[in-house]
Structure formats: structure tokens, C-alpha cells
Amino acid sequence: MVEDRPPVPAEREALDRPWRIWASVAVVSFVLLAFLLGFLVVPERGKAGFDPFTAMCRALGIPGFGREPPESPAAERAAPASEVAWTSDTRRLLASADVKQGAQVAESICLPCHGMDGVGTTPIYPHLVRQSAAAIFKQMQDYRSGKRQGAQAAIMTAFAQMLDDRQIANVAAYYASQRPSQRVRPIATSPAIVELARIGDPARSLPPCEACHAGSGGPIEAPVLLGQSVSYLEQQLQAFASGERRNDIFARMRTIAQQLTPEEIRGLSLYYSAGSGTENTESDATAAMLR
Amino acid sequence: MVERPMDERAILRTELRWVIVVAIAVLIIVGSIVISSAAVVLHPPSSVERIDPTTLHVSGEFVEDNLGAVQNRDGSVTVRLVATQFAFVPNCIVVPADRPVTFRITSPDVIHGLLIVGTNVNTMVMPGYVSEVRTTFPRTGEHLMPCHEFCGLGHSEMWSRVRVVEPAAWQPDENGRVSCETPARSPVEEAPEETPQ
Numbered sequence: 232m233v234e235d236r237p238p239v240p241a242e243r244e245a246l247d248r249p250w251r252i253w254a255s256v257a258v259v260s261f262v263l264l265a266f267l268l269g270f271l272v273v274p275e276r277g278k279a280g281f282d283p284f285t286a287m288c289r290a291l292g293i294p295g296f297g298r299e300p301p302e303s304p305a306a307e308r309a310a311p312a313s314e315v316a317w318t319s320d321t322r323r324l325l326a327s328a329d330v331k332q333g334a335q336v337a338e339s340i341c342l343p344c345h346g347m348d349g350v351g352t353t354p355i356y357p358h359l360v361r362q363s364a365a366a367i368f369k370q371m372q373d374y375r376s377g378k379r380q381g382a383q384a385a386i387m388t389a390f391a392q393m394l395d396d397r398q399i400a401n402v403a404a405y406y407a408s409q410r411p412s413q414r415v416r417p418i419a420t421s422p423a424i425v426e427l428a429r430i431g432d433p434a435r436s437l438p439p440c441e442a443c444h445a446g447s448g449g450p451i452e453a454p455v456l457l458g459q460s461v462s463y464l465e466q467q468l469q470a471f472a473s474g475e476r477r478n479d480i481f482a483r484m485r486t487i488a489q490q491l492t493p494e495e496i497r498g499l500s501l502y503y504s505a506g507s508g509t510e511n512t513e514s515d516a517t518a519a520m521l522r
Numbered sequence: 523m524v525e526r527p528m529d530e531r532a533i534l535r536t537e538l539r540w541v542i543v544v545a546i547a548v549l550i551i552v553g554s555i556v557i558s559s560a561a562v563v564l565h566p567p568s569s570v571e572r573i574d575p576t577t578l579h580v581s582g583e584f585v586e587d588n589l590g591a592v593q594n595r596d597g598s599v600t601v602r603l604v605a606t607q608f609a610f611v612p613n614c615i616v617v618p619a620d621r622p623v624t625f626r627i628t629s630p631d632v633i634h635g636l637l638i639v640g641t642n643v644n645t646m647v648m649p650g651y652v653s654e655v656r657t658t659f660p661r662t663g664e665h666l667m668p669c670h671e672f673c674g675l676g677h678s679e680m681w682s683r684v685r686v687v688e689p690a691a692w693q694p695d696e697n698g699r700v701s702c703e704t705p706a707r708s709p710v711e712e713a714p715e716e717t718p719q
């Protein structure tokens with residue numbers, strides 16, 4: 232209760248007053264000084280060109296006060312590597328995909344080459360079985376728009392153009408829902424190749440392939456490599472290195488593939504192929520070379 | 523409790539002493555911020571710029587073809603970069619010495635860090651925001667530019683090069699761009715190249 236408190240003696244109040252006044256003055260002037268320094272003096276010394284209020288709003292990121300991004304005329308003319316963007320719309324489309332309808336698309340179109348279970352019928356047709364829906368969706372979109380070129384992309388472009396966005400999402404979800412019948416392990420060819428795949432090479436700024444391709448981080452569209460045929464992997468890496476295939480966003484794979492030697496490309500392809508597709512004569516030669 | 527009147531003045535003096543100690547500590551901290559910003563030119567960002575990280579590669583100033591060093595119409599130099607898992611794009615940039623250079627950088631995925639070794643360029647790169655740094659390189663030579671914010675398994679392989687050349691050797695092409703692939707059109711015959719280690 233307020234009344235319970237004994238009244239403060241007048242002399243003590245008088246003693247406290249200057250202390251209270253000066254303490255308040257000190258705090259207020261410190262806050263003001265900090266405001267001035269933090270929002271006006273330090274961020275834009277000299278050439279501000281706008282009033283203090285605008286400066287504060289800019290620094291706080293209040294919408295409407297920020298600077299217009301500088302003009303860059305070339306940006307309008309630039310052609311993106313891929314038109315696929317992982318916006319909330321795209322993610323919603325993938326999340327709402329219908330696996331049953333996807334199976335119908337797969338049966339009517341993809342079956343002869345990729346099988347119903349996503350296992351390529353011959354080594355020239357990549358497996359879709361271990362891929363994520365995001366990876367399949369991105370590649371189908373890029374085939375359809377013509378962004379994915381190189382190797383045998385022309386075959387796929389024709390099929391992708393038969394489908395709309397929703398059908399692509401459905402068939403991607405269908406193949407992503409397939410489970411592989413057997414587990415595969417990479418073939419440890421040489422220690423240098425294993426190191427490249429798992430540790431990378433800091434001196435050449437080559438990140439480990441596993442950082443992106445093992446499903447444990449990196450871009451969500453990165454396909455699973457394990458189990459693809461040697462010839463397919465090698466072909467794709469060569470297409471990235473030569474720049475024929477350039478649908479990788481921000482040149483992630485082109486930059487890496489350009490730095491790999493032909494021997495490394497061969498070795499990594501064999502490593503990830505896990506022995507699949509080695510019936511191909513060309514790859515037999517490769518396997519023999521690495522042995 | 524014993525009703526013993528305390529000496530108000532003694533309490534006041536003790537309080538005052540502690541206030542002075544705290545005030546000195548605060549002044550030292552604020553002072554070092556002010557000095558570092560004025561003398562070493564380390565500024566807090568003066569403008570927060572937002573950008574949609576999911577569509578960087580599709581439209582706007584951070585599309586792949588628009589990255590790298592460019593001479594603007596008013597003659598100033600801007601370097602646009604994207605920091606992504608696990609590389610800076612482009613992974614080599616050329617800038618002129620003794621000219622103001624503005625770095626604009628953003629990320630489509632996670633937080634990265636921009637640090638140009640041996641210079642005052644040092645900032646965090648956050649998805650959703652554009653980080654801008656302005657600087658001038660006084661000497662020619664090559665700097666390392668590592669990512670200094672752990673960003674994933676490939677973090678330790680995430681680094682690029684910044685090559686600082688004579689202003690006269692920095693010759694933009696018809697689009698105003700200069701890249702590491704552009705042959706250096708130096709007026710003097712090639713100065714001995716610094717070997718990267």
C-alpha cells in the first residue's frame with residue numbers, strides 16, 4: 232500500500248533532487264548523442280543529401296525510404312541460366328503434386344526409357360529413381376524452355392514440351408516417390424578421386440561433390456549422382472566444362488567442371504556410377520584404365 | 523530491524539563512483555566505434571536494401587550475366603557479386619587501383635561473409651539483403667577473398683581472387699565490363715605477375 236510507506240523527509244528529497252536532475256540529463260544527452268552518431272554522422276559522413284528523418288529510416292530499413300537500386304542496363308538484356316526459381320509458388324506446386332496422375336504421365340511417355348521404377352532401360356537413359364522431386368522438376372522445366380542443352384538434351388526437350396507445369400510437378404513427384412530396389416556404394420577408384428568427392432580441393436577452390444550431391448545441404452536442385460552410368464556422368468561433366476550445358480544456376484557446375492582434368496572427370500564418373508552401366512564398351516575401357 | 527538512519531551522503535558518493543566507472547566503460551566502447559568508423563573507415567550500413575533471394579538469377583541486377591566489375595555511365599566502378607554455396611560468382615574480379623569501387627553483394631541461400639584480405643572490405647552477406655561496401659584500392663596486386671562465415675560443407679573451398687590493376691590497364695569492353703578473362707590491355711608490357719599461392 233502506498234500509504235504504508237513513510238514519507239520521504241524533506242531534507243533528503245532536497246539532497247536527491249540535483250542528483251535526479253543530472254542523472255536524467257546525462258541519460259537523455261547520451262541517447263541523443265548516440266542517435267546522432269549512429270544514424271547521421273557515422274553512416275553518411277559529408278555527402279548525405281537527405282534530411283535526418285530519411286537517414287534514420289534508411290538505416291533502419293523502413294520500406295519506402297531506401298535508395299533505389301542503381302541502374303544496370305545490362306541486367307534487362309541478360310538471359311537467365313534457368314527460369315526455375317524456388318519461390319513459394321514453385322514449392323507449393325511441388326507440394327501439391329498428384330503422384331497418381333504423375334504415374335499416368337510416366338506410363339504414357341517416359342516408360343520406354345526411364346522405366347516405371349525410374350531405372351533407365353539402357354545406360355544412355357539416366358535413372359530418375361533416387362532423384363528428388365525438385366531435381367526432376369528443375370531439369371524438366373529446363374528441357375522444356377531449351378535452357379538445358381548439350382549431350383542428348385534434344386531427346387528430352389521434345390518430351391518435356393508435351394507437358395505443362397502441373398504435369399511436370401506430378402511426374403516429378405511420382406519418380407521421387409519410387410524407392411530403389413538395391414543399395415549402391417561408390418567405387419573407391421583412387422584415393423585422389425575419393426578425396427575430391429568427399430573433401431574437395433581448397434587450393435583450386437573445388438568444394439567436395441558431397442557437399443551438394445549427397446542430399447545433405449547445398450542447392451535443393453542438385454541431382455543425386457550415385458548409381459548413374461559412367462557414360463552419362465562423364466557426358467554431363469564434359470558438357471558443363473565446355474559450356475554446352477549451362478542451365479546450372481550461377482554457374483555452380485560449370486565453374487567446378489572447368490577445373491577438373493579429363494582424368495578427374497573420368498575418375499569421378501566411375502566413382503559415382505557404382506559400377507552401373509559399365510557394360511558400355513567405352514566405360515569398360517575407362518574402368519580398365521583406372522584399375 | 524534496527525532503525526539506524528544511514529548517511530545519505532555516503533550512499534550518494536558510492537553511487538557516484540560507480541556511475542563514473544560505468545560511464546568510462548561506455549565511453550570507451552562508443553569511442554572505439556566512432557574512431558574505427560572515422561579513422562579505419564569501417565561503417566555500419568547506412569541503408570538497408572531488401573531483395574528477393576529466390577529470384578536473383580531470373581531478373582534484376584544479380585542475374586548471372588550482370589555480375590562482375592562494370593564501369594557505370596558516370597565513370598564509377600561497381601562490382602556485383604553473388605555469394606552462394608560454395609563459391610563467389612564470378613570467382614575472379616579485376617578492379618582498377620586508385621579509383622572508388624562499390625561492391626554490391628547478396629546471397630540466394632545462406633549467410634556468407636565477404637572479406638578482401640589486406641583491405642578494409644569486410645561485411646556479412648545475408649539472403650534477402652544487399653550488402654554494399656565502398657572502397658579504394660591504393661596498390662596493384664592480388665588479394666584473396668575468402669568466405670568468412672561458415673556456410674556448409676564446402677565453406678573452406680569458398681574463396682575468390684581480386685586482382686587490382688593499374689587504372690590505365692583497366693579497359694572496359696563495349697558493355698563497360700572487365701573480367702579476368704578479358705586480356706589485360708596494358709599500355710606498358712606486362713609487369714611481373716604476382717604469383718598466387
Ligand SMILES: [Cu+2]
Nearest residue numbers: 634669673680
Ligand atoms: Cu560461404
